[in-house]
Amino acid sequence: MxxxxxxxxxxxxxxxxxxxxxxxxxxxxxxxxxxxxxxxxxxxxxxxxxxxxxxxxxxxxxxxxxxxxxxxxxxxxxxxxxxxxxxxxxxxxxxxxxxxxxxxxxxxxxxxxxxxxxxxxxxxYVDILEQQSALIDANTELRAQSREDPLLRIGNRRAMQADMAKVAATAHRTRQGYAIALLDLDYFKPFNDHYGHVEGDHALQAVVAAIKNTMRHGDTLYRYGGEELLMLLPGSDIGDASHAAERARQAVQLLALSHQHSPYNILTISGGIASARHIHADELIAQADKALYRAKAEGRNRICGSVELASGVSVDTLAPR
CATH class of the missing domain: 3.10.580.10 (CBS-domain)
Structure with missing residues (x-):
C-alpha cells in the first residue's frame, strides 16, 4: 500500500x-x-x-x-x-x-x-491509474494469448469450446442452425517424418492461411488439436457447411505443397461436416468426427457430411472435383 x-x-x-x-x-x-x-x-x-x-x-x-x-x-x-x-x-x-x-x-x-x-x-494517483491500466492491458493480452494457438495465430481448443457454447446457445434460442467443419491434413505424420517438423509447421501455417481466405465474415477457424482444424459457422445449415468445407479443400489443393507419401503427391485435407439446432456442441463434434472418419476411409481429399434430421442422421459424400 x-x-x-x-x-x-x-x-x-x-x-x-x-x-x-x-x-x-x-x-x-x-x-x-x-x-x-x-x-x-x-x-x-x-x-x-x-x-x-x-x-x-x-x-x-x-x-x-x-x-x-x-x-x-x-x-x-x-x-x-x-x-x-x-x-x-x-x-x-x-x-x-x-x-x-x-x-x-x-x-x-x-x-x-x-x-x-x-x-x-x-x-x-495518476501514476497508479496508469500502472493499473497497463496491468489490465497485460492481463487482456494474456487472456488473448491463452485463447490463441501461438503457431497458427488462430483460436485454440479453449477458445473454440467457449465460442461454440455461445453459438450453440444462440442457435437454440433463435431456432437458427449452426454448422461445423472438422478438417484434417491427410497423411500428415508421413509428411512430418519425411520433410521434418519445421516444414510441417510451415505447411500448417500455409494451409491455415489458405483456408482463412475462403471463409465468410463471422465464421471462425480454430486449431482443434495437432493437424486438425475446426470451422465454426454460425447461422449455417449443412449446405452452407458443405460449400465452406469444399472451398477450404480446394484452396489447400491449389497450394500444391509437395507430399511424396500421399497418393495425390500433394498435401490435401479431408473434412467432416455437421449441422444442427438442438443438440449439444459435443454431440455435433462427434457427428462431424464420424463424417471425417468416413472421408478418410473413402480415400481422403474429400468432404463427408452429417446432418441432424427428425428421423435421424443422413450422410453424403463430396468427392474431389
Missing part, C-alpha cells in the same frame, strides 16, 4: 510564529514554495498558504501597513495534518474534506516530518 511517507517531500519553507510576514514571504519566494509551515519546537502550529497571503494583501490595501505584521496574525492556525503512515486514499480524503491543498506530515509524536501537496497526491 502506498503511504504518505512514500510521496511526501521535505518541509521546504518553515517559520516561527513571531517571524515577520515579509521575511517569510521572501523565503517562500526564494524557495519557489507556495506555502510555509509554522512550527514551535518541531510541532505544527500553523500554515501560511497563498490563500492566507491574499487575505493579508486585502488587509494591507485597507491599512497600508504590512511591514510589522508577524506570521501568527495571518497564518491558518492548527492546520489539518496527515500521519506519515496514512494511505494515499486517506490523504486525498482529508484534502477533499477540508478543502486544502497542503498537508503537513507528522510522525506518531506529532512532530513535523514533511509536506505533501494536492499536486503530489494527484500525480501519484
Amino acid at each position: 502506498t503511504t504518505v511517507s512514500d510521496l511526501m517531500s521535505s518541509v521546504g519553507s518553515s517559520a516561527r510564529e513571531d517571524d515577520l510576514l515579509v521575511d517569510v514571504v521572501a523565503t517562500m519566494r526564494a524557495n519557489n514554495h507556495s506555502c510555509a509551515v509554522i512550527t514551535a519546537d518541531g510541532l505544527v502550529k500553523g500554515i501560511l498558504t497563498e490563500r492566507d497571503l491574499v487575505v493579508a494583501y486585502s488587509r494591507a490595501l485597507q491599512t497600508g501597513v504590512i511591514d510589522s505584521w508577524e506570521v501568527s496574525s495571518i497564518m491558518t492556525p492548527d492546520p489539518v495534518c496527515v500521519s506519515q503512515d496514512a494511505s494515499l486514499f486517506e490523504a486525498l480524503r482529508l484534502a477533499r474534506t477540508h478543502h486544502v491543498r497542503h498537508l503537513p506530515v507528522i510522525d506518531g509524536q506529532g512532530y513535523l516530518v514533511g509536506m505533501v501537496t494536492h499536486t503530489d497526491m494527484i500525480n501519484l
Whole structure:
C-alpha cells in the first residue's frame, strides 16, 4: 500500500510564529514554495498558504501597513495534518474534506516530518491509474494469448469450446442452425517424418492461411488439436457447411505443397461436416468426427457430411472435383 511517507517531500519553507510576514514571504519566494509551515519546537502550529497571503494583501490595501505584521496574525492556525503512515486514499480524503491543498506530515509524536501537496497526491494517483491500466492491458493480452494457438495465430481448443457454447446457445434460442467443419491434413505424420517438423509447421501455417481466405465474415477457424482444424459457422445449415468445407479443400489443393507419401503427391485435407439446432456442441463434434472418419476411409481429399434430421442422421459424400 502506498503511504504518505512514500510521496511526501521535505518541509521546504518553515517559520516561527513571531517571524515577520515579509521575511517569510521572501523565503517562500526564494524557495519557489507556495506555502510555509509554522512550527514551535518541531510541532505544527500553523500554515501560511497563498490563500492566507491574499487575505493579508486585502488587509494591507485597507491599512497600508504590512511591514510589522508577524506570521501568527495571518497564518491558518492548527492546520489539518496527515500521519506519515496514512494511505494515499486517506490523504486525498482529508484534502477533499477540508478543502486544502497542503498537508503537513507528522510522525506518531506529532512532530513535523514533511509536506505533501494536492499536486503530489494527484500525480501519484495518476501514476497508479496508469500502472493499473497497463496491468489490465497485460492481463487482456494474456487472456488473448491463452485463447490463441501461438503457431497458427488462430483460436485454440479453449477458445473454440467457449465460442461454440455461445453459438450453440444462440442457435437454440433463435431456432437458427449452426454448422461445423472438422478438417484434417491427410497423411500428415508421413509428411512430418519425411520433410521434418519445421516444414510441417510451415505447411500448417500455409494451409491455415489458405483456408482463412475462403471463409465468410463471422465464421471462425480454430486449431482443434495437432493437424486438425475446426470451422465454426454460425447461422449455417449443412449446405452452407458443405460449400465452406469444399472451398477450404480446394484452396489447400491449389497450394500444391509437395507430399511424396500421399497418393495425390500433394498435401490435401479431408473434412467432416455437421449441422444442427438442438443438440449439444459435443454431440455435433462427434457427428462431424464420424463424417471425417468416413472421408478418410473413402480415400481422403474429400468432404463427408452429417446432418441432424427428425428421423435421424443422413450422410453424403463430396468427392474431389
